[in-house]
Amino acid sequence: MIKFLTPFEKISKTNRTLILTGWLVLLIAIWFIATSGEKHLFPSPSQVLTGFQELYKEGLVVHIFNSLKLCFISIFLATIISLVLAYSWPIPLLKSVSEFVTKFRFLPFTGLSFYITMVVHEARMMQVWILVIFLTTFLTTSLIAVIKDIPQEEFDHAKMLKCTRLEVLWQVIILGRIDYVIDVIRQNLAITWMMLVTVESIVVATGGLGFLIKNSDKFMNTGRIIALQIIILLIGLGLDAGINYLRKSIFRYSKI
Amino acid sequence: MTYEFKETLLYVENLSVAYDDTIIIKDINVIEKDVVRPNVDCTGQVIAFLGRSGRGKSTFFKALTGLIPSNTGKVLIRDFENSEPNAAKPVKEGDIGLVDQKYTLFRHKTVTEALKFSLRKTKLSESEKNEKIKQYLKEWGLDNCADKYPNELSGGQRQRTAIIEQLFSSDQFIVLDEPFSGLDVGNIQEVKKAFDLLGKSSEVNTVIFSTHDIELALELAQTIYVIGYPTIDGKLQSYGTIVAKYDLREMGLAWKDYCGDHLTLSKEIIHQMMIS
Numbered sequence: 001m002i003k004f005l006t007p008f009e010k011i012s013k014t015n016r017t018l019i020l021t022g023w024l025v026l027l028i029a030i031w032f033i034a035t036s037g038e039k040h041l042f043p044s045p046s047q048v049l050t051g052f053q054e055l056y057k058e059g060l061v062v063h064i065f066n067s068l069k070l071c072f073i074s075i076f077l078a079t080i081i082s083l084v085l086a087y088s089w090p091i092p093l094l095k096s097v098s099e100f101v102t103k104f105r106f107l108p109f110t111g112l113s114f115y116i117t118m119v120v121h122e123a124r125m126m127q128v129w130i131l132v133i134f135l136t137t138f139l140t141t142s143l144i145a146v147i148k149d150i151p152q153e154e155f156d157h158a159k160m161l162k163c164t165r166l167e168v169l170w171q172v173i174i175l176g177r178i179d180y181v182i183d184v185i186r187q188n189l190a191i192t193w194m195m196l197v198t199v200e201s202i203v204v205a206t207g208g209l210g211f212l213i214k215n216s217d218k219f220m221n222t223g224r225i226i227a228l229q230i231i232i233l234l235i236g237l238g239l240d241a242g243i244n245y246l247r248k249s250i251f252r253y254s255k256i
Numbered sequence: 257m258t259y260e261f262k263e264t265l266l267y268v269e270n271l272s273v274a275y276d277d278t279i280i281i282k283d284i285n286v287i288e289k290d291v292v293r294p295n296v297d298c299t300g301q302v303i304a305f306l307g308r309s310g311r312g313k314s315t316f317f318k319a320l321t322g323l324i325p326s327n328t329g330k331v332l333i334r335d336f337e338n339s340e341p342n343a344a345k346p347v348k349e350g351d352i353g354l355v356d357q358k359y360t361l362f363r364h365k366t367v368t369e370a371l372k373f374s375l376r377k378t379k380l381s382e383s384e385k386n387e388k389i390k391q392y393l394k395e396w397g398l399d400n401c402a403d404k405y406p407n408e409l410s411g412g413q414r415q416r417t418a419i420i421e422q423l424f425s426s427d428q429f430i431v432l433d434e435p436f437s438g439l440d441v442g443n444i445q446e447v448k449k450a451f452d453l454l455g456k457s458s459e460v461n462t463v464i465f466s467t468h469d470i471e472l473a474l475e476l477a478q479t480i481y482v483i484g485y486p487t488i489d490g491k492l493q494s495y496g497t498i499v500a501k502y503d504l505r506e507m508g509l510a511w512k513d514y515c516g517d518h519l520t521l522s523k524e525i526i527h528q529m530m531i532s
Contacts, residue, residue: 156323157360161374161425162350171373176364253363253405 047223048230055212055227064235067208071196071239074128078135079185085136086143090169098140105137113202127199131192138191142184146177179247179254186243193236257511262290263334263342265301265462266429271329273312273319279495281312281319281483284329286498290460291478291505300455301462304477306470308529311483312496313466317431320464322349334460336427352429353422357437359414361406367393367417368402374425392420395453411439412446419450428458432465436472444472451476470525474518478510479503482525484532492532500528 003009004019011019028045035044043051085101088094113130120126150172158168200210209232216224247254268286272279286303293299307313318324320331333352335345345351362370371389380388393399396416401409409417415435422430435447454461467473473480482500486493502521504510509517 151358151360153356153358153360154363156318156354156356157362159323159349160321160354160422162377171362176362178364251364253407255407 043222043226048226049223051216051221051223051225051227055224055231058212059207060212060231063207063209063212064231067196067200067210068235070124070127070131070200070208071192074131074135074196075185075189075192077128077132078139079181081132081136082139082143083181085140086147087169087174089144089147090173098144101137102141102144103137105134105141107137113199117203123203127203130199130203131195134195135188135192138188139184142188143181146180146184147173150177179251182243182247182250186240186247189239189243190236193232193239197232257293257505257508259291259293259299259505262292264289264344265334265460266464267330267332267344268320269329269332271316271319271331272327273315273324274327280315281496283497284316284483286481288462288479290334292459293511298456298459298461300458300460301479302451302455302477303462303464304473304480305464305466305483306468306473306480306525306529307466307483307496307532309468311485311532313483314433316483316496317354317433317464317466320347321352321354321431322347323354333427333429336460350425351427352431353419353426355415355418355422355430355432355435357434359411359418361414361418361421363406366403366405367398367409370417370421371424374421377425388424392424396420396450412443415443415447416450419454423454423461428460429462430454430464432463434466434468436467436469448472448476470522471514471518473525474504474509474522475514478505480525482528482532484529486532499532500525 004011004015031042032045034040035042035047085098089098112133113126116126116130116133120129154172154176155168158172163171196208197210197213200208201214202210209228213225213228216228264287266286266288268284271284272282274280288301288303291299291301305313305316315324319326322331331347332344333347335343338345362373365373368389371392372385375385375388378385390399393402398413398416398420401413401417404413406414406417419430419432436444439447451463454463465477480502481498482502483496484499485495486497486499502525504521507517507521509521512518
């Protein structure tokens with residue numbers, strides 16, 4: 001037991017699983033006990049289960065599909081724009097432009113969405129562009145950080161193999177760090193997922209998980225809200241694991 | 257052992273490098289000629305640079321290979337494409353290969369892909385390239401690493417790949433920055449074998465390396481240069497330059513097993529390093 005409380009102590013995989021299971025059981029037990037009385041702030045497991053059933057009947061799968069579609073379209077567009085900005089960062093003339101875009105991540109969400117609503121009138125497109133603009137700032141920041149972290153030796157090595165400057169960019173940054181792009185997307189997925197639900201609840205368009213939360217919120221249906229939170233968490237974790245698996249299986253050399 | 261000097265392969269004259277107002281190296285002069293030994297098929301040139309840390313060895317190597325511009329001076333190497341005797345050309349990026357301490361390779365290319373890439377500017381046909389790669393992988397003991405990525409190679413395998421890569425791409429000049437640092441006995445033997453292979457594969461192959469291991473330098477090199485801070489008018493300067501040169505061929509110490517004379521020279525080199 002003392003071993004489990006000693007900092008930096010190495011433990012076996014089985015022990016790690018046991019500890020994790022223990023904490024989960026404890027959490028569920030606290031949930032059951034704390035919500036067993038008549039008055040409770042947090043919904044009971046049975047209320048959450050009812051929430052799940054109601055959500056399923058209201059077309060939860062379609063809403064999940066809508067949210068995922070919005071997520072993928074936004075990530076795809078934002079990644080393309082961010083890559084162009086990040087790959088132009090080593091070019092002196094374009095460096096300031098890329099760095100300027102990264103500073104936009106400090107802008108408030110609501111202010112910018114106001115201007116987007118004036119330009120884009122279709123609700124779904126509005127959601128996409130709000131997400132794309134915000135994601136681009138975060139993705140560009142992370143991608144530039146990846147480029148900055150490349151050791152000078154890698155650039156020198158390419159130059160020593162008679163690479164032109166454009167070849168250095170292609171070999172060292174573009175091809176040499178393609179697996180990092182996937183990892184950057186994975187790391188920023190949490191922000192994407194969080195923003196997506198917020199955007200869906202602000203700009204109510206064609207449903208989605210954010211729309212469902214907003215609706216449940218309106219009627220104080222706490223069981224449904226928690227059920228939705230669990231769904232959102234599980235989808236987020238699933239996407240994270242899926243992308244990580246994809247990176248490792250496509251790029252054998254990738255050990256980030 | 258008898259030997260004969262042929263044409264000049266490397267000519268460095270008054271090379272100086274400064275960052276802002278800080279002079280790192282100044283007035284470095286090096287002349288290395290092709291050395292030929294009767295009854296020996298190939299004698300590549302092996303030159304060692306010794307010196308205490310921070311004396312500008314790495315900066316000198318970067319200027320020598322064209323990676324950083326020099327403030328004064330010039331670096332000329334034998335132009336092998338020009339058949340005229342002693343034809344020389346100013347060095348530019350890629351003419352002299354550089355293998356750094358980390359044995360950097362493209363992380364996204366397998367050994368074969370990396371070697372093919374380094375041969376891309378040669379006039380060899382695709383099949384000739386494949387044949388050459390196959391031959392080198394066999395000679396250098398890398399035939400089971402052909403499809404491996406750098407992260408799947410051992411330190412020694414990485415280093416040998418890095419050396420072959422630079423050898424394929426450069427004009428028969430290779431600079432190795434501290435190739436022995438952090439290596440175990442086994443890996444040191446592998447690098448020594450690599451030096452031997454380089455020397456035996458072409459008469460004009462020129463290996464330039466830096467090390468802190470004086471014994472290894474004496475064992476492998478034909479010429480040893482000591483880079484250190486010079487003393488001018490009794491005052492120790494703060495820039496690196498060549499403070500001593502030892503031609504082991506002239507001294508009868510090259511191509512010989514380590515002996516008592518090497519030990520005497522080793523003490524002299526240590527003294528030179530300590531006062532500079």
